[in-house]
Amino acid sequence: MSRRLLALAVVFSAGAARAQTPPPPESEPEPINDSDGYTPAVEGAGAPSPLSINGYIDVGFARAQGDGTSFAPDDGSIPADYGVDTFAPAVNSRGDVASTNPNGRFVNGFLPRSVGIGGNGSFLLNTLDVDLKYTAAAAPLMIFSRVQFLPRFTGSGDDTRVYVEQAFGRLVPFDSQEFALAAGKFDSVFGIEYLDNQANIRTGVTPSLVARYTTGQSIGAKLFYRVQIQPLQSAVSLNVSATNSGNFVESLQPPDASLTGEPVGAGRLGYELNTRGIQVKLGASGLIGPRNDQANQAAHQKAYGFDARVAVAGVYLNAEYVHVDEGEGGPKTTSLGNFPISSTFNVRGGYVQLAYALPLSLGALHKVTVYGRYDRRHAWFEGFTPITVDRFTGGVRIDLWEAIILKAEYLDNRELAGAPTVANNVFTSSLVYSW
Amino acid sequence: MHRPGAGDYARAVGSVFRVAALAALIALAGCSQAPAPPAAKLWTLFDVQTLYANGATAAKPLAPDDGLPGGIPLGDLSDGMGLVGHVALADGYQTTFVTTEVWSNYPQVWMQPAYVPVTGWVDGLPTLLGGPPWHPIFSVGPESGFYSPFWQIVYAQVPADAVPGTFTSAKQILDGGYPLTPSQGETLPLIPSGFPTVPGPGPGESASAPPTGWWDGAKISFLNFGAATFSWDEANVVQEIPFYVFTVEGADGQPHAPAEIFPVLGTVPFGTPVQPPDPNTQTSAPTIDGVARYVAYWRVYTVPVPSFATVFAPPGTDLANELTAAGDPPTGQYSDTFTGYSATELAPYLGMVAIDKLDPATGLPACFASVGVLEGCTWLESQQALQDNLDLSAAQSTGITFAGPVTQVRTTPVKPL
Numbered sequence: 001m002s003r004r005l006l007a008l009a010v011v012f013s014a015g016a017a018r019a020q021t022p023p024p025p026e027s028e029p030e031p032i033n034d035s036d037g038y039t040p041a042v043e044g045a046g047a048p049s050p051l052s053i054n055g056y057i058d059v060g061f062a063r064a065q066g067d068g069t070s071f072a073p074d075d076g077s078i079p080a081d082y083g084v085d086t087f088a089p090a091v092n093s094r095g096d097v098a099s100t101n102p103n104g105r106f107v108n109g110f111l112p113r114s115v116g117i118g119g120n121g122s123f124l125l126n127t128l129d130v131d132l133k134y135t136a137a138a139a140p141l142m143i144f145s146r147v148q149f150l151p152r153f154t155g156s157g158d159d160t161r162v163y164v165e166q167a168f169g170r171l172v173p174f175d176s177q178e179f180a181l182a183a184g185k186f187d188s189v190f191g192i193e194y195l196d197n198q199a200n201i202r203t204g205v206t207p208s209l210v211a212r213y214t215t216g217q218s219i220g221a222k223l224f225y226r227v228q229i230q231p232l233q234s235a236v237s238l239n240v241s242a243t244n245s246g247n248f249v250e251s252l253q254p255p256d257a258s259l260t261g262e263p264v265g266a267g268r269l270g271y272e273l274n275t276r277g278i279q280v281k282l283g284a285s286g287l288i289g290p291r292n293d294q295a296n297q298a299a300h301q302k303a304y305g306f307d308a309r310v311a312v313a314g315v316y317l318n319a320e321y322v323h324v325d326e327g328e329g330g331p332k333t334t335s336l337g338n339f340p341i342s343s344t345f346n347v348r349g350g351y352v353q354l355a356y357a358l359p360l361s362l363g364a365l366h367k368v369t370v371y372g373r374y375d376r377r378h379a380w381f382e383g384f385t386p387i388t389v390d391r392f393t394g395g396v397r398i399d400l401w402e403a404i405i406l407k408a409e410y411l412d413n414r415e416l417a418g419a420p421t422v423a424n425n426v427f428t429s430s431l432v433y434s435w
Numbered sequence: 436m437h438r439p440g441a442g443d444y445a446r447a448v449g450s451v452f453r454v455a456a457l458a459a460l461i462a463l464a465g466c467s468q469a470p471a472p473p474a475a476k477l478w479t480l481f482d483v484q485t486l487y488a489n490g491a492t493a494a495k496p497l498a499p500d501d502g503l504p505g506g507i508p509l510g511d512l513s514d515g516m517g518l519v520g521h522v523a524l525a526d527g528y529q530t531t532f533v534t535t536e537v538w539s540n541y542p543q544v545w546m547q548p549a550y551v552p553v554t555g556w557v558d559g560l561p562t563l564l565g566g567p568p569w570h571p572i573f574s575v576g577p578e579s580g581f582y583s584p585f586w587q588i589v590y591a592q593v594p595a596d597a598v599p600g601t602f603t604s605a606k607q608i609l610d611g612g613y614p615l616t617p618s619q620g621e622t623l624p625l626i627p628s629g630f631p632t633v634p635g636p637g638p639g640e641s642a643s644a645p646p647t648g649w650w651d652g653a654k655i656s657f658l659n660f661g662a663a664t665f666s667w668d669e670a671n672v673v674q675e676i677p678f679y680v681f682t683v684e685g686a687d688g689q690p691h692a693p694a695e696i697f698p699v700l701g702t703v704p705f706g707t708p709v710q711p712p713d714p715n716t717q718t719s720a721p722t723i724d725g726v727a728r729y730v731a732y733w734r735v736y737t738v739p740v741p742s743f744a745t746v747f748a749p750p751g752t753d754l755a756n757e758l759t760a761a762g763d764p765p766t767g768q769y770s771d772t773f774t775g776y777s778a779t780e781l782a783p784y785l786g787m788v789a790i791d792k793l794d795p796a797t798g799l800p801a802c803f804a805s806v807g808v809l810e811g812c813t814w815l816e817s818q819q820a821l822q823d824n825l826d827l828s829a830a831q832s833t834g835i836t837f838a839g840p841v842t843q844v845r846t847t848p849v850k851p852l
Contacts, residue, residue, distance in 0.1 A: 072609050076548040076589065076617070077574040078581055078671060083605075106545060106670060108581075296474060328580070330474035340542060341475050341580040383579020385604065385651045420609035 054131040055435060058199035062091035062428035063121035068098030070413070071105070072420035079108035082343075082381045085389045087112045088413040089424045090206040092126040093199040094150075095215075095249065098426065101155055109293070109332050109339035110381075112212065113251050116154030125151045126430065127199060140172040165217055178226040178237075185255065188247040189222060189239040189266050190214045190285040191320050192307040200434045203316070204395045205409045206426075208351040209375040210322045211249070213303060214285075218243035218255035220263060233275050240267035245292035246301065250335045253292040259333060260297045264289030281309040291326050294342040299329025305350075314357050321350035328382070349377035367399040371409075380418075387418030405432040473501070473834065478537045479577045481627045483513050498539035502833030503735050504682060504692045507537050517631035518658075520842060523678070524816040525700035525729060526718040529783070531843035532700075532729075535624040535658065536584055540834045544732070546620055546671045547575045549586035549648070550608045554595045561590045561616075565599025571648040573655065574605045577625045584624035584658075584838050585665050585673045585732065590616040603649040620667060622660040622731045622840050623648075630656070660840035661851025663723055664731040675836055677701040678733035679821060681740050681788055686762025690737065693761060695754035696746060696786040700729055700841070701818040705736060705832070709819040718844075719819065726847050731840040735833040741825060744790045744815065745800055749773040754786050767798030772805045781806070788815040790824050 067073075070084040077083055080102040089097045092115070100107075100114040115124055128149040135142050146166040152159040168184025188194035194215040196202040207215060220243030228235045245253040246264035270283040287303040290296070305322040329342035355371035373393040380386035395409025408429040415421045478497050486495065486509055493510025500506070511534050513519060518533040538544060549571040552564040563569050575582050591613040593602065602608060608615075626645060645656040666674045679699040682690040702719045703709055712719045718727035740746060748754040748765045751774070755765050778785065789812040791800035802812035815821055842849050 074615050075605070075609055076587065076671065077605065078545040078547060082579075082581070083574075104670060106672075343580055381579065383576040383582055385574075385576075385606070415606075418604075418606060420606050 050135050050137055052131075052133045054133070055129045056198070056200040057128050057433045058093065058126040059431045059433075060092055060124040060126045060205070060429055061121065062098065062115070062117065062124060062426060064089045064091065064098035064117070064119055064426045065423035066119055067101065067103075068118040068120075068424075069100060069102070070415075070419070070422055070424045071102055072422045073103075075420050076105070077384075078106045079110075080105035081107040081110040082384045083387060084415070084419045084422070085209070085377065085379075085387065085413075086110060087209065087212055088389060088391065088411075089426050090411065091115055091117075091426060091428045092124065092430065093197065093202050093205060093207065094126065095207045095211055096126070096152075107339075108341060108343070109252075109334045109336055110345075111251060111336055112249070113152075113336075114154055115152060116159070129198065129200075140175075141169060142172075143169045178224075178228070180224045181221070182224075183221045185217055185219045186222060186241075187217055188215055189241045189268050190247040190287055190303070191268065191305050191322065192281070192283065192309060192318065193320060194247070199430055200405060200432045203353070203355050203369060203371050203397060204373065204393060205407050205428050205430045206393065206411060208320070208353075208373065209377040209389065209391055210320065210347070210349040210351065212252060213322055213324050213347065214247050214305065214320075216245065216247050216249040216253070216255060218245045218247070218264075220244060233273060235272040235274070237270040237272070238267065239270070240265070242266075246287050246289060246303075248292075252334055254333065254335045255292075259292050259295045260290040260299075262290050262297050264292060264301070277312065279309070279311040281307075283307045291329055291342065293332050293334050294329035295333075296330045299327045299342065301326045314359070316353075316355040316357065318353040318355075319351065321348075323348050344382035345379070347377060347379035349375070349379070351375040364400045364404075365398065366401060367397075369397040369399075371395055371397065385418040388416040389419060390414050390416060403434050405430070405434070407432070473540045475538070475540045475580060477539075477541070477580055477582065478512070479582065480513065480535060480624060480630055481577045483509060484627045484630060487513075487515050497537050498835050501539045501835050502831060503680060503737060503835050504690050507534070507835065507837065508694075512537065513630075523698045523700050524787070524814075525702070525841075525844070526712055526720065526727070526819075527814070527816045528717075528845045529697075530700060530729065530841050530845070532839040532841045534837050534839050536838040538836045541836060543672045543675075544583045544585070544836065545581065546585045546587050546665070546667045546673055547573070547581070547583060548589045548605070548617075549573050549621075549623065550589050550591050550602070550605060550615075552593045552597065552602045552608070552613075553590045554593065554597070556592075561618075564593055564597055564602075568646055569648075570600075570646075571623065571657075572602060572605060572608060573625065573648055573650045573657075576650050576655075582625075583673065584622050584660075585620060585667070586623050587620050587667075587671070588618045590618055592616070603652045619662040620665055621662050622664040622838065623657045624660075624838060625650070625655055625657050628656065659851050660731060660842075663721065663728045663852050664840055666730070673732050674704065674730070675732055675734040676703065676730045677705040677736045677818065677830075678837075678839070679736050679738050679818070679830070681746075681815075682737045683740050683746070683758065683761060683763040690739065691761040691763070692737065693754060693757045693786075695748075695752075695757055696740075696788065697816075699816065699818060699821060700733070702729065703818065705734070705827075705830075709817075709822060712819075719817075723852060724850070726849055727844045728849070728852075729841040729844070731838055733837055733839050735835040735837070737831045737833060738821065738825065738827070739829055740788055741790075741829075743792075744788050745793070745803070747784050747787050747789060747803065747809070747812075749781065749785075752778055752781065752785055767793070767803070769797075769799065770804055776806060784809045784812075787812075789813060790815060 070088045096113045096115045099118045100111045132145045148163045150161045168182050168186045170182040172180045191214040222241035224239045226237035242263040244258040245255040266287040268283050268285040273280040285305045291301040303324040307320040310317040324347045326345040328344045332339040332342040353373040357369040375391040378388045392412040398406040411426040413424045495509040496506030498506045520531040553561040555562045591608045647654045681696045682692050685691045716722045720727040720729050749769045789800050794801045802808050
């Protein structure tokens with residue numbers, strides 16, 4: 001492969017649409033939808049170094065109402081995590097919540113990670129992220145790893161983790177095609193929210209109420225293929241994967257080993273319209289396979305979803321709908337431990353996010369973005385009252401130079417049906433340094 | 436509990452793989468795995484009704500692979516006409532119990548809250564909103580793997596002018612911020628519509644129809660076996676008490692559990708010393724209103740009939756035939772006197788296990804000489820007797836637990852408290 005074609009392949013790996021269509025006048029430094037996951041863009045005009053080191057530090061301050069959980073103090077039903085939304089009081093881009101302490105009540109593993117601050121305001125080092133990327137000089141190959149340091153202190157003491165979130169190699173075998181094969185641990189292919197997983201990319205601070213089903217990384221293999229339709233300024237893409245766990249976050253389904261011996265298939269079919277004035281991206285996603293929080297191959301999970309992104313005149317609209325059904329399985333194992341039952345579970349939900357980015361040239365101040373998001377989630381475990389919750393999120397983001405992002409937002413969580421009303425609103429903020 | 440067919444999944448994934456051309460990687464991912472651990476399973480009276488509706492017979496075994504030979508026959512819960520009473524021995528006496536739920540591979544089950552709206556308290560007793568009968572608001576439905584018939588009654592003091600029937604869900608109670616008074620635990624199995632009821636009615640309940648409560652905004656019927664039927668710990672885990680089932684070794688070398696051998700009810704957890712029986716009631720279980728109150732949650736333990744023990748099974752009885760069929764026919768020379776008795780007349784002793792020394796002349800305990808002296812045998816008829824006379828390290832804990840409220844002790848019906 002010539003050096004020119006190699007460069008093309010690398011650019012493609014980060015977002016071919018930007019390379020082949022005029023960039024929007026005020027485009028955000030965020031990955032393009034229909035890519036196969038976020039990786040840092042190639043920087044500089046000259047030939048890149050084969051090895052690059054990027055990353056970010058996400059420092060936050062957050063405070064949640066109540067005790068930082070969604071558990072109602074007087075509710076004695078068991079498991080405690082079946083009749084409420086334990087993911088609601090999120091405080092950072094990873095979806096970690098203020099607390100998951102059930103105060104002695106039994107829980108059955110439907111839990112997010114916790115930063116363990118309860119209802120106290122606290123500074124947090126949410127993430128120290130280190131990305132290594134190596135681009136082979138003599139092969140159409142890119143190797144990427146993302147290691148994250150997650151300092152945590154929970155009620156059980158120091159709970160700090162070093163987490164390998166991504167580690168994969170990607171091969172682009174044909175010079176003339178936007179066709180890539182990857183193997184390793186990589187981002188989701190379902191929907192669009194996974195593209196915003198990282199704090200230095202996400203417009204706001206916290207993920208949506210359905211992110212737990214669509215944004216998880218897993219180990220396996222995937223394929224990406226895109227066809228440009230130049231006369232229509234459009235493209236159609238396909239992104240499919242076979243992995244251990246599909247796209248659930250790791251606290252719900254462990255990605256690092258297959259518990260069933262069968263892979264989970266997932267994919268997204270996307271359409272893009274890229275014009276100078278407007279960008280539209282539409283997609284339909286699906287997932288099918290055994291649920292990877294237990295060992296019974298007959299216990300299936302199925303999901304489908306639809307997503308849309310529209311960018312015009314500095315206004316960004318993102319929307320996504322997700323429909324998930326999980327069958328009953330054997331004893332449950334997640335990254336958080338072992339639990340007796342993997343219950344039949346169903347969820348329908350989605351979100352709509354609207355953001356307006358105002359570009360500025362006032363010294364260090366480069367951009368101010370205001371955003372709002374509405375989430376709604378309807379879910380039920382078999383034999384438990386279905387719960388319906390929603391959330392209003394509003395916030396502001398300030399970009400200083402190209403290396404610092406300040407974000408602050410408020411989450412208004414509401415229990416509309418089924419779940420007891422509980423004080424679990426959250427104020428959270430994030431200061432992100434990127435390099 | 437519908438489970439989609441594996442074929443759908445295989446076809447879909449297969450297509451994905453063809454497109455991806457990553458068969459080699461998938462083959463690696465599909466390497467054989469260790470056997471999956473046994474799945475937890477719960478059968479409720481709703482499942483019983485469904486099984487019968489789908490053509491199952493009373494002989495269908497539930498949990499056949501969980502340590503109890505033959506599992507628990509479906510007919511042990513219901514014969515299709517209602518609950519079925521079974522006899523077990525406790526403290527040396529016959530008791531009758533029914534089976535309402537069966538769990539397999541559950542290390543523990545939990546008590547769940549059931550809310551009861553009240554308007555106040557008089558002399559320490561709650562005043563039900565709208566008066567009796569009560570209509571508890573259940574917090575978990577029978578489809579859940581976390582359902583159990585063991586409920587903690589939580590009284591919610593609602594405004595005196597609240598309209599009866601207003602409160603139908605746990606969310607209403609919790610969102611209302613009403614004072615809550617956690618109270619007694621009660622065994623109240625939920626039942627499907629039209630399920631025949633056998634137990635006697637509780638206070639204020641009609642004898643002609645089962646009582647009803649609320650589950651998720653809709654009415655649901657339940658049976659009432661009342662309070663003092665279980666205990667629980669601080670995590671709301673219901674305490675399990677051993678239910679001993681005797682087994683014999685068949686000709687195939689495998690253990691068999693003849694249904695005609697009386698099981699034995701415990702009164703304390705396995706491995707815990709039994710307290711001496713109360714001299715007045717002759718039971719080691721607490722006595723309330725003159726009746727011994729045994730628990731309603733049991734774990735099945737199998738106990739091999741030891742070589743020095745003898746099952747009372749005269750020739751010609753169903754039990755003798757069952758033992759013969761299992762490959763462990765009764766030995767010894769029973770007296771001809773037993774041939775003059777009907778099975779009903781022998782019933783108090785048929786299936787009991789004696790540990791008396793064998794008479795070399797007959798190969799049977801001397802107390803098996805006639806009906807009149809059977810009472811003098813040393814029977815394994817209580818947890819105390821098992822602990823005193825057997826090495827219970829040979830007893831095997833099974834994966835089976837069940838809800839088995841006792842409905843009669845000796846000849847006295849157990850009225851729900």
